[in-house]
Amino acid sequence: MICLKNIVKIYNRKSSQPTRALDGVDLVINNGEMLAIMGVSGSGKSTLLNIIGCLDKATDGEYILDGKNINEYKSKEIYVLRNKKFGFILQNYGLVEDKSVLTNVMYPLAFSKDVGYFKMKGLAKKAIKNAGIGELTRKKVSKISGGQKQRAAIARAIVNSPEVILADEPTAALDHKTADEIIGLLKKLNKNGTTIIVVTHDKRIADMCDRIVCISDGRISEDSK
Amino acid sequence: MKFLWQLNEDVKSNLLAVILIVLELVFAIVCFSVCFELSGSFVTSVGFFAKDFNDNSLAVKLSEINYSVINDITENENVKNIYTASFYTGSYENQNTYIGSFSENVFNDLDLSYKGEMIDTTKDYGNAVPCLVSNILSKVFEIGRTYNLDGTDFYISGSLNDDNIYYMLGDLTSDAFFMCYDKNNILPSSELNRSSTNNALITAKDGISDTILSKSLDEISAIESKNYFDWREKLSDDFDKMSGNLIIGFLVLLLSTVGFLANNILSFNQNQRSYTNQLIVGQKKGCITLLFATRLVICTAISSAVVLIFKDKISALIESEVMTYDNLIYSILTCLVLCLICIIVIGLRISKAEIVER
Numbered sequence: 276m277i278c279l280k281n282i283v284k285i286y287n288r289k290s291s292q293p294t295r296a297l298d299g300v301d302l303v304i305n306n307g308e309m310l311a312i313m314g315v316s317g318s319g320k321s322t323l324l325n326i327i328g329c330l331d332k333a334t335d336g337e338y339i340l341d342g343k344n345i346n347e348y349k350s351k352e353i354y355v356l357r358n359k360k361f362g363f364i365l366q367n368y369g370l371v372e373d374k375s376v377l378t379n380v381m382y383p384l385a386f387s388k389d390v391g392y393f394k395m396k397g398l399a400k401k402a403i404k405n406a407g408i409g410e411l412t413r414k415k416v417s418k419i420s421g422g423q424k425q426r427a428a429i430a431r432a433i434v435n436s437p438e439v440i441l442a443d444e445p446t447a448a449l450d451h452k453t454a455d456e457i458i459g460l461l462k463k464l465n466k467n468g469t470t471i472i473v474v475t476h477d478k479r480i481a482d483m484c485d486r487i488v489c490i491s492d493g494r495i496s497e498d499s500k
Numbered sequence: 501m502k503f504l505w506q507l508n509e510d511v512k513s514n515l516l517a518v519i520l521i522v523l524e525l526v527f528a529i530v531c532f533s534v535c536f537e538l539s540g541s542f543v544t545s546v547g548f549f550a551k552d553f554n555d556n557s558l559a560v561k562l563s564e565i566n567y568s569v570i571n572d573i574t575e576n577e578n579v580k581n582i583y584t585a586s587f588y589t590g591s592y593e594n595q596n597t598y599i600g601s602f603s604e605n606v607f608n609d610l611d612l613s614y615k616g617e618m619i620d621t622t623k624d625y626g627n628a629v630p631c632l633v634s635n636i637l638s639k640v641f642e643i644g645r646t647y648n649l650d651g652t653d654f655y656i657s658g659s660l661n662d663d664n665i666y667y668m669l670g671d672l673t674s675d676a677f678f679m680c681y682d683k684n685n686i687l688p689s690s691e692l693n694r695s696s697t698n699n700a701l702i703t704a705k706d707g708i709s710d711t712i713l714s715k716s717l718d719e720i721s722a723i724e725s726k727n728y729f730d731w732r733e734k735l736s737d738d739f740d741k742m743s744g745n746l747i748i749g750f751l752v753l754l755l756s757t758v759g760f761l762a763n764n765i766l767s768f769n770q771n772q773r774s775y776t777n778q779l780i781v782g783q784k785k786g787c788i789t790l791l792f793a794t795r796l797v798i799c800t801a802i803s804s805a806v807v808l809i810f811k812d813k814i815s816a817l818i819e820s821e822v823m824t825y826d827n828l829i830y831s832i833l834t835c836l837v838l839c840l841i842c843i844i845v846i847g848l849r850i851s852k853a854e855i856v857e858r
């Protein structure tokens with residue numbers, strides 16, 4: 276369970292023009308939910324996702340993950356959270372550009388202790404196939420299109436069977452048909468118990484989720500089921 | 501296994517940097533070793549000579565960097581005085597008589613007692629070589645006359661009074677000798693050994709019996725046969741050698757060090773994006789540092805192997821005979837220290853890296 280209390284995030288705190296990206300967010304996300312986060316550009320959606328996924332720390336407020344304050348997690352545990360608990364589909368994909376799709380998808384497995392070396396490749400190939408880009412397995416990430424990168428990022432996010440998938444505009448670069456496929460994929464994962472948090476501009480996509488949270492100016496303005 | 505997989509991926513991404521670093525390290529190891537040798541031999545010499553040698557000392561070379569003091573000769577109870585080798589220019593043997601050619605300062609400066617006349621180094625003796633004979637020979641050769649030995653005329657200018665004056669040639673000593681001043685190069689140069697400077701003139705104390713003295717001389721000549729020389733000359737030679745090459749050496753070295761550090765930091769900058777994207781999916785910062793360190797150590801190992809295997813070829817290439825294994829080991833250790841600095845710098849940067857920049 277993810278529990279955010281009065282989360283504040285200020286960028287460039289020491290500069291003359293600090294940015295208050297989040298301004299007191301209270302949000303509880305239960306296990307197994309499929310949640311859409313909406314909001315205009317710059318409203319703080321990615322920032323919120325980064326904090327939930329332990330890629331960044333809140334300036335103020337409490338983040339309780341599975342009953343434990345995030346500050347009490349040791350850095351070793353944070354590594355494991357990023358590796359096993361969360362699967363990331365970032366807005367800028369976050370892939371290693373000069374590596375093949377396969378290598379990128381193998382990374383989360385290589386960094387975890389749970390999967391043996393000889394199983395890594397098989398699992399990665401399966402995830403790539405599930406993301407629908409089986410034919411691009413050996414291609415370098417820098418040589419594939421934006422939509423294909425998005426799918427590669429999805430393959431990487433699901434390969435380690437995370438409990439929570441954080442997807443930042445996962446369908447932005449895709450046409451309707453493929454966008455629906457991707458959301459279908461996420462929905463399938465959600466049926467199997469994975470918590471899904473999707474940031475989207477697209478009302479159509481948001482409507483496919485169980486719950487929609489709207490953010491404006493770093494605050495939650497609407498929370499509807 | 502997974503670590504090796506990661507290492508392999510890491511090396512593949514940085515192949516060019518790896519090749520450059522290997523080359524840089526080969527270069528650095530060679531430079532370091534040359535500099536070590538040059539400064540090492542000078543520092544050893546200075547340290548050694550400063551401690552044990554005084555102005556009258558000669559050095560005996562025991563090994564490449566090991567010298568022994570020879571001022572014992574003057575302390576030898578039977579020896580009155582020893583004149584160092586620098587005035588000596590050459591000698592040969594003729595019917596058990598040693599014919600030595602000396603430089604002019606011997607006749608001008610040495611305080612030897614004699615009969616007849618001291619050789620006048622400014623005077624022209626014509627076709628004869630002026631010489632002083634040792635005391636023993638004064639019974640055979642008369643002062644003021646000219647003798648022909650194997651075609652060379654010797655003018656006997658005087659004889660040395662001291663029974664106990666010996667001049668040493670290699671490991672032989674003799675009290676039967678001609679001390680010549682060969683200004684016009686009349687002495688047969690084919691016979692003359694002018695290359696050696698390792699001889700000394702010794703005067704023994706009065707009243708020392710021949711047997712005792714010959715024993716002392718044996719000892720001295722034993723030391724002498726070990727190649728003794730004026731240590732100040734050696735020191736200034738070493739210094740010249742060092743100062744000439746060392747400046748170039750250290751310049752090159754500085755360049756390669758800066759290049760090495762720059763290369764590593766640049767290659768890290770290139771990788772930073774990739775590292776961040778790995779951190780997102782659970783890579784550990786420590787593991788990134790470890791991969792980097794392993795990569796550097798492997799580069800060092802490859803470079804060391806290259807230098808050690810091709811040691812002789814590299815020596816020939818840079819026309820240096822100074823690449824000893826000892827120095828190479830020190831150089832490799834120095835390179836490892838350089839690597840360690842890089843690892844610390846990069847490690848600190850990695851530990852400070854944020855996934856989301858602020």
Ligand SMILES: Nc1ncnc2c1ncn2[C@@H]1O[C@H](COP(=O)(O)OP(=O)(O)OP(=O)(O)O)[C@@H](O)[C@H]1O
Nearest residue numbers: 286294296315316317318319320321322856857858
């Ligand atoms: N790393 C950063 N450093 C400084 N300011 C940042 C940083 N990231 C985001 N911001 C600022 O924080 C605010 C929220 O940014 P955020 O990326 O969370 O918005 P968003 O809702 O994801 O927008 P978009 O829909 O365009 O992706 C913006 O004003 C942005 O300029």
Ligand SMILES: [Mg+2]
Nearest residue numbers: 320321322366
């Ligand atoms: Mg965003």
